[in-house]
Amino acid sequence: MRVRGGALPFLDEHFARLTRGAETLGLPRPSAVLREVALERAASGTPDRVLRLRWSDEGVAWSEREVGPGRPGRLVTVGVQHRPYPVKSEDRLVFDRALAEAEAAGGDEALLLTSDGTIAEAARFALLWWDGEVLCAPDSTVGT
Numbered sequence: 780m781r782v783r784g785g786a787l788p789f790l791d792e793h794f795a796r797l798t799r800g801a802e803t804l805g806l807p808r809p810s811a812v813l814r815e816v817a818l819e820r821a822a823s824g825t826p827d828r829v830l831r832l833r834w835s836d837e838g839v840a841w842s843e844r845e846v847g848p849g850r851p852g853r854l855v856t857v858g859v860q861h862r863p864y865p866v867k868s869e870d871r872l873v874f875d876r877a878l879a880e881a882e883a884a885g886g887d888e889a890l891l892l893t894s895d896g897t898i899a900e901a902a903r904f905a906l907l908w909w910d911g912e913v914l915c916a917p918d919s920t921v922g923t
Contacts, residue, residue, distance in 0.1 A: 780817065781846070785826045787817060797834055800866035806836060813839065833869065847904070848887075854901070855886030861899035863921065874902040893921060 780793050787793070794817075797809050813832075820830055820841060833840040859877035864870075877889035881902065889902035899921045900906055907916050 780821075780830045780832070782821045782824075782826070782828050782830050785822045787821045787830070790814065790817060793832075796867065797832070801834060803866050806834060809834060852887030852904075853885065854888050854890050855881040855884045856890045856892065857881050857884075859889070859891060861891040861893050861921070878902040897921060 780787050780790065794809060794814055800806075801808055817830065817832065824843070827846055829844045829846060831842045831844070833842070857877045857880040859873060859880055862873060873891075874889070877891055881887070881889035888904055890906070891899045891902065893899050898906070898917050900917055905916075907914060909915070
């Protein structure tokens with residue numbers, strides 16, 4: 780979750796996704812207390828960073844990392860094919876392979892496509908682009 784100025788601007792959306800993932804995997808629903816802990820963690824520490832919550836049958840684990848570079852990066856379309864997944868997980872092998880391919884080609888980020896050439900997602904960052912005056916994103920059903 781992206782922490783901005785010590786706050787979590789999209790916390791409700793993150794917890795809705797976490798709840799859907801927990802239900803799909805047969806895990807308990809995250810509690811309101813967990814949401815409050817996320818807010819407390821965001822408010823303490825450096826004001827701009829990434830806060831990661833791992834929810835599993837083993838419980839909760841938290842980690843943090845710095846925000847990536849603020850400069851525009853070079854996006855490289857890679858040969859590693861996007862494979863759908865029903866819930867967000869820690870299995871990053873496909874993304875790590877895609878990123879390594881992009882970096883070997885002089886890029887900063889990998890663009891993954893589906894088997895039919897549809898834009899699916901990037902390896903690390905959210906993918907958005909402008910088409911004229913319309914802000915676009917990959918189809919939300921591509922990952923499911």
